[in-house]
Amino acid sequence: MLNPKANLQNPPLFPIGVDIDFAWDYDKYLKLQPTNLTIEAFMTNSPTTIITLGAALPGNLKNYTWTAANQKNITHPIQTAMYTLRIFDGAVGRSGSLPQGGYxxxxxxxKFGLYAPNTYTPGSQMNPPICATCEFSGVTNNALRTMLPGLAVLLATVASTFAVLI
Structure with missing residues (x-):
């Protein structure tokens, strides 16, 4: 896979409804071009939930853009989940036969993830507001005023303890 790069620890994530570009290349050991390609995505935790991204595509194809917004699969609609991309020779099938040299x-x-994007809400419009100049409720302000002096004493004690140890 050339795009997106496979990363097991941090799989790529895409918002549902955007075009996703997949690009790949074949290695030198592929001697016989596939008859046609099928590209699927299946839910990683539910391999029987299959979404066909493209079928009967030219066998020499090396990239494909999936327009997820146009997905019309009523049986298995796109869900927020982790998916695994599968590319195979449509003439052989997804499980195929035993691998043979050159095929x-x-x-x-x-593996990649799809998520439902949310609309942006500025911090000042959140409840409670989140910003550098926003005012919190009187209860929150009083609690912070009570906690901060104690926190300062604690930090000073920790710093002096480390200074003694060094």
């Missing part, structure tokens, strides 16, 4: 084997090495 395309099923690829399923890219």
């Amino acid at each position: 395309l084997i099923t690829y399923s090495g890219l």
Whole structure:
């Protein structure tokens, strides 16, 4: 996979409804071009939930743009979840037969996430507001005024303890 890069610790995340570009290349060991390609995404925790991104695509294809906003799969609508991309020779099938030298084997090495984007709410409009100049309620302000002097004493004690140890 060239795009997006596969990353097991931090898989790429995409908002539902945007176009997602996938790009790949074949290595030197592919001797026979696939008849046609099928590209699918399946929910990582539910492999039977399959969304077909493209079917009967040209076998020499090396990139594909999935317009997720146009997904019309009523049986399995797009959900916020982690997915695994699968690319295979449509003439052979997703599970295929035993790998043979020179043939395309099923690829399923890219995990990615889809999420439902939220609308942006400025911090000053949140409840309670979040910003540098916003005022909190009287209860919160009094609590902070009570806690801060004690916190300052604690930090001073910790700092002097480290100074003695060094």
